[in-house]
Amino acid sequence: MDLILERDGPWCVWCSAPLDASPGALNPPTTEHMVPRIKGGPSWIENELAACRRCNNERGHQTLAGWLQDCRGLGRAPRTDVVIAGLERLQAAITERGGLRRARPYIASQLRRLRRM
Template identity: 55%
Template sequence: MGSSPGGQLGRSDRMAVILARDGDRCVWCDRPFGRLVPPTTDHLIPRVKGGPSWLENEVAACRRCNGQRGHLGPVDWLAECERRCWAVHVTAIGAALDRLAAAIVERGGQRRARQYLQTQRRRFARRT
């Protein structure tokens, strides 16, 4: 897999970049992060679906959302979160999908992720 500008950052530094970019709340359920709800790195396009370990493919999620989401695609998990009446950060999810698409175009490669991401972006656009 390719490297990203943040590829050399340690785990806590990566999380700091993600939180500065996306805010200090879970993108899926809107719970504020703190001592009782620590942020975790959630791959927007799951690794098993070809998603790279790039900052552009990572969002901050609480453990509950990250664990319950598993390998569901972002659009399917977004629908589930809305079904549960959680305050999903739809704008942040859309921006993350766009950011990852731009990074893949810029860096190339990611054949599996590219195809999966195109499908997710189409489905996301239809639902909003």
């Protein structure tokens, strides 16, 4: 988690709430998988973002673009640029490492939708 917070900043990707990774913190970060494992997503750091527990639990397996729209509708401040950068990193990692055929179309479609938002 420390690497993710260093890379993307210590804020929830969905609501921009500050995250605190110290022991006993009130708002600790949770690992948000951009491509859920159920949709073929890998357990790679490139597939992970930091989210608050509330946002991570509420998203469930909803698509990134769909959940981002929902967050906006709820008055939250999603960090679209961080999500797009994360998907681009994941796409590059998959190209380099190969495999993950199930995840590739999902990533491409989510990138298209997010870039139009």
